[in-house]
Amino acid sequence: MQDIETLKNENMNLADKIYIFDTTLRDGEQTPGVALTVDEKIQIATKLNNLGVDKIEVGFPASSKGEIESAKQITSLGLNSTLVGLARSLRKDLDAIIDSDLEYVHTFIGTSPLHRDYKLKMSREEIVDTAVDAIEYAKDHGLTVEFSAEDATRTERDFLFEVFNQAVSAGADFIDVPDTVGILTPILTHELITDLKDNFTTPISVHFHNDFGLATANTLTAIECGANQAHVTVNGLGERTGNCSLEELVMTLKSAYGIDLGLDTTRLYSLSTLVGRLTGVKMPVNKPIVGDNAFAHESGIHVHGILNNASTYEPMSPEMVGHSRRIVLGKHTGANALKAKLKEYHIDLDEEQFCKVFDDIKSLGDSGKCVTDDDLIAIAITELSSARETPIVLKGLGLSSGNGVSPTATVRLEIDGVEKEKAATGVGPVDAALNAIRELIQDDIDVELEEYNLEAITGGTDALAEVFVISSDSEGNKSTGRSTNQDIVMASIIAVLDSINKLLLIKNSNLNKL
Numbered sequence: 001m002q003d004i005e006t007l008k009n010e011n012m013n014l015a016d017k018i019y020i021f022d023t024t025l026r027d028g029e030q031t032p033g034v035a036l037t038v039d040e041k042i043q044i045a046t047k048l049n050n051l052g053v054d055k056i057e058v059g060f061p062a063s064s065k066g067e068i069e070s071a072k073q074i075t076s077l078g079l080n081s082t083l084v085g086l087a088r089s090l091r092k093d094l095d096a097i098i099d100s101d102l103e104y105v106h107t108f109i110g111t112s113p114l115h116r117d118y119k120l121k122m123s124r125e126e127i128v129d130t131a132v133d134a135i136e137y138a139k140d141h142g143l144t145v146e147f148s149a150e151d152a153t154r155t156e157r158d159f160l161f162e163v164f165n166q167a168v169s170a171g172a173d174f175i176d177v178p179d180t181v182g183i184l185t186p187i188l189t190h191e192l193i194t195d196l197k198d199n200f201t202t203p204i205s206v207h208f209h210n211d212f213g214l215a216t217a218n219t220l221t222a223i224e225c226g227a228n229q230a231h232v233t234v235n236g237l238g239e240r241t242g243n244c245s246l247e248e249l250v251m252t253l254k255s256a257y258g259i260d261l262g263l264d265t266t267r268l269y270s271l272s273t274l275v276g277r278l279t280g281v282k283m284p285v286n287k288p289i290v291g292d293n294a295f296a297h298e299s300g301i302h303v304h305g306i307l308n309n310a311s312t313y314e315p316m317s318p319e320m321v322g323h324s325r326r327i328v329l330g331k332h333t334g335a336n337a338l339k340a341k342l343k344e345y346h347i348d349l350d351e352e353q354f355c356k357v358f359d360d361i362k363s364l365g366d367s368g369k370c371v372t373d374d375d376l377i378a379i380a381i382t383e384l385s386s387a388r389e390t391p392i393v394l395k396g397l398g399l400s401s402g403n404g405v406s407p408t409a410t411v412r413l414e415i416d417g418v419e420k421e422k423a424a425t426g427v428g429p430v431d432a433a434l435n436a437i438r439e440l441i442q443d444d445i446d447v448e449l450e451e452y453n454l455e456a457i458t459g460g461t462d463a464l465a466e467v468f469v470i471s472s473d474s475e476g477n478k479s480t481g482r483s484t485n486q487d488i489v490m491a492s493i494i495a496v497l498d499s500i501n502k503l504l505l506i507k508n509s510n511l512n513k514l
């Protein structure tokens with residue numbers, strides 16, 4: 001990879017300082033259906049500050065009392081990041097910024113023919129006058145001003161330059177280029193930002209939307225052409241399909257170009273998770289950087305490579321963004337992956353058992369199922385238990401039930417070669433038998449029945465009953481048990497003992513993850 005100085009000199013026109021302007025709390029909150037409380041905004045702002053973003057747009061104070069309140073409370077935290085509020089080019093919106101104790105305003109007005117003619121119903125002159133009046137009013141009140149020409153990318157170039165020139169003359173400290181409906185492409189971005197950089201010395205910011213999935217690529221291009229600032233949101237939230245994603249931009253700059261913006265990127269995943277939880281907008285599994293699959297591997301060839309050197313199939317490490325690597329089992333699993341998983345769970349299988357478990361995983365995959373770690377443990381335990389003596393064996397069962405008496409079960413078990421018997425009552429004969437079993441094994445293992453499913457698999461009063469159970473122990477280990485019998489109580493007891501024997505095997509082999 002070329003070093004940054006070479007890139008700067010030969011291929012790119014990078015600004016000396018690139019500012020990250022996060023607008024999760026403003027444009028991100030404009031995601032349809034999202035509304036954050038004051039406390040939630042405080043939590044996100046604190047994390048953004050700890051990540052190290054330069055600026056946080058905390059909201060649009062003129063839009064509600066809650067926005068003023070959250071801006072005030074965030075301001076009172078004394079964060080290092082510069083706090084920004086959005087305002088239309090209206091004095092009343094700027095007053096709301098001042099009332100919120102903010103010192104930096106992001107003020108905007110639509111400049112494209114569509115916005116002028118259909119939305120604002122203003123002439124070019126009126127747009128310029130309104131923008132200039134707002135900037136001057138803000139400067140008179142001591143604010144730092146960032147001016148956005150909304151829908152800049154559909155604005156005639158001569159008028160865009162006129163608006164920006166007038167904004168700069170009125171005192172704008174940053175001029176921002178919103179691609180409001182995300183119509184730019186990298187080559188168009190290159191042309192526009194290069195033109196702006198050739199004509200303006202005021203720092204240039206970009207605010208790019210993702211309607212065609214190009215927001216990050218376009219923002220990166222703008223930075224390559226000398227843009228001084230990028231507007232971003234956590235998880236790429238924002239109007240419609242959102243904005244340039246903070247984590248994608250920052251990690252592309254860091255990993256692809258070696259440009260370290262000074263952010264603590266190890267905080268990116270937990271920030272993304274917090275924003276996902278508070279906004280209710282869950283990330284797709286394949287979302288770059290923060291999605292569940294960003295560092296997950298199933299294909300045998302990939303896992304084999306990863307096990308030898310993770311860089312074979314990872315462009316950055318999960319640790320860099322505070323995420324974690326996952327090896328997933330399924331249809332595409334290879335032997336190396338399975339061996340690694342078994343090692344992780346301290347499961348020792350001989351070659352024959354290994355082949356059987358491998359085949360079972362492939363069959364599950366072929367039937368369209370994904371294979372969880374719990375499935376693997378259950379499959380491996382079944383394989384191991386078929387080769388070992390079961391610690392608990394049913395030796396006898398007596399039942400009594402009737403009208404006006406509690407159903408009672410007497411169960412006789414052989415536990416590690418010693419026979420024991422216990423009677424217990426319950427709401428029905430199955431419950432009574434399970435209570436007796438629980439008492440008999442309490443010195444060996446503490447078991448909870450998590451799931452109990454009973455199905456008649458043939459018709460009539462002598463129908464075969466199939467019982468499937470899932471039990472768990474106090475360590476959180478789970479196992480399944482299954483039995484088919486004409487007697488419902490017998491089917492239930494055998495299924496439960498089957499699962500308890502597997503749990504004992506897990507416990508005795510110390511198979512739970514260290």
Ligand SMILES: CC(=O)SCCNC(=O)CCNC(=O)[C@H](O)C(C)(C)COP(=O)(O)OP(=O)(O)OC[C@H]1O[C@@H](n2cnc3c(N)ncnc32)[C@H](O)[C@@H]1OP(=O)(O)O
Binds near residue numbers: 060063088119120239
């Ligand atoms: C591209 C962007 O993301 S811009 C930010 C968008 N965000 C939001 O709109 C979220 C918060 N918005 C709100 O709470 C409300 O829309 C408010 C409080 C801002 C305004 O509410 P209302 O006064 O009821 O107006 P409404 O939303 O219906 O219409 C917008 C008004 O702002 C005017 N306006 C829009 N942009 C600007 C601007 N940049 N400068 C001056 N006036 C503007 C419109 O012409 C319209 O004025 P009109 O009511 O006199 O016709």
Ligand SMILES: CC(C)C(=O)C(=O)O
Binds near residue numbers: 150178179207209
């Ligand atoms: C307020 C402006 C910058 C905006 O959000 C947009 O144009 O998308």
